[in-house]
Amino acid sequence: MERIGIFDSGVETPEEIIMAAGFTPYRLFGDPSIQPEKANEHIPPTHCVWTRNLLERALTGDYGDLKGIIATHGCDRTNREFDIWVECLNLKFMFFLNSPRKRGEKPLEFFITDMKELILQLEETFGVQVSTEKLKDAINTMNEIRGLLKFLSELRKENKIKGSELHGMVKAAQMNDKEETLAYLRNQLEEIKTRNPFEDGKLKKVLLTGSDIDDTEFIKFLEDLGFHIVIDDLCVGTKYYWNTVDESKDPLHALAEYHLSKPIYSTKYPSYERFKILKEYAEKYEVQGVINIAQKFCEPILYEHPYMMKKFKELEIPYLFVEMTYNKESYKQLSTRFSAFAEII
Numbered sequence: 001m002e003r004i005g006i007f008d009s010g011v012e013t014p015e016e017i018i019m020a021a022g023f024t025p026y027r028l029f030g031d032p033s034i035q036p037e038k039a040n041e042h043i044p045p046t047h048c049v050w051t052r053n054l055l056e057r058a059l060t061g062d063y064g065d066l067k068g069i070i071a072t073h074g075c076d077r078t079n080r081e082f083d084i085w086v087e088c089l090n091l092k093f094m095f096f097l098n099s100p101r102k103r104g105e106k107p108l109e110f111f112i113t114d115m116k117e118l119i120l121q122l123e124e125t126f127g128v129q130v131s132t133e134k135l136k137d138a139i140n141t142m143n144e145i146r147g148l149l150k151f152l153s154e155l156r157k158e159n160k161i162k163g164s165e166l167h168g169m170v171k172a173a174q175m176n177d178k179e180e181t182l183a184y185l186r187n188q189l190e191e192i193k194t195r196n197p198f199e200d201g202k203l204k205k206v207l208l209t210g211s212d213i214d215d216t217e218f219i220k221f222l223e224d225l226g227f228h229i230v231i232d233d234l235c236v237g238t239k240y241y242w243n244t245v246d247e248s249k250d251p252l253h254a255l256a257e258y259h260l261s262k263p264i265y266s267t268k269y270p271s272y273e274r275f276k277i278l279k280e281y282a283e284k285y286e287v288q289g290v291i292n293i294a295q296k297f298c299e300p301i302l303y304e305h306p307y308m309m310k311k312f313k314e315l316e317i318p319y320l321f322v323e324m325t326y327n328k329e330s331y332k333q334l335s336t337r338f339s340a341f342a343e344i345i
């Protein structure tokens with residue numbers, strides 16, 4: 001099936017619309033083994049390293065087989081960079097979806113209106129029809145995927161699955177055909193259920209939060225340093241599957257409600273509510289510490305850090321903040337900080 005790319009900092013793109021239009025939604029990820037040389041010709045190197053990496057991939061032809069790209073309102077980087085993407089890429093379909101910053105009745109109506117515009121433009125560009133029935137089928141499929149991922153996610157606390165393994169599965173679900181994803185996740189679940197729990201010995205149970213962290217190797221790197229990521233608050237993680245869409249309602253209304261009521265991302269208002277979610281996770285999963293990772297120049301996470309640090313101090317939960325460069329080599333340079341944190345918690 002042909003693919004439409006998603007350029008999205010907060011997983012707020014209603015993938016069901018893309019599926020109902022007959023395409024596979026394909027979330028764009030970076031490649032930490034490349035340098036954003038061409039992207040730096042368009043964007044100052046003091047801007048989010050992750051989105052510059054994605055632009056680099058686009059400029060060097062990595063996304064050439066996509067039929068289009070939908071950029072969904074997230075942080076200032078994804079919003080403003082989309083203008084550059086439109087100038088630099090020659091794709092049949094480019095759409096900016098205005099997912100609201102705020103929550104409530106008015107933003108809900110606003111989001112539904114913009115989703116209708118997305119549907120109209122998909123229909124006109126590709127000569128397809130996004131019917132209510134197709135939307136309902138897509139919601140049903142996505143809900144099943146979310147349910148399976150959440151079930152697998154909870155097996156982290158039973159030591160049956162590691163955070164890196166789950167991260168790989170969520171990433172696969174965001175890139176691959178959804179029916180294939182369903183079959184893949186069902187098989188994975190059957191196999192994982194038969195496993196004996198792994199020994200956690202000296203592993204430190206942590207909550208991982210922060211920017212868009214899409215490199216599974218980085219999660220493995222943390223595990224090798226002695227952490228067990230028993231819960232997370234990531235877009236390649238719980239934000240993608242924690243809730244489900246209400247299948248009894250009008251599909252567009254239900255999709256808008258779903259995206260505006262799921263655990264809030266730091267790019268949305270009021271972002272300080274994110275702390276409530278983190279507190280709830282930290283207490284429920286009895287973590288020994290919280291790791292907050294900012295991709296270099298990720299403003300939303302950088303702004304939030306002082307508040308998070310203060311609040312976790314009040315809770316007496318150890319908290320580590322690290323700003324990192326999106327580059328495999330940089331991981332090694334951080335190992336001392338992570339190892340020291342593992343020792344003190």
Ligand code: SF4
Nearest residue numbers: 009048075211212298
């Ligand atoms: S890493 Fe931060 S600045 Fe970059 S796209 Fe994500 S939220 Fe925006």
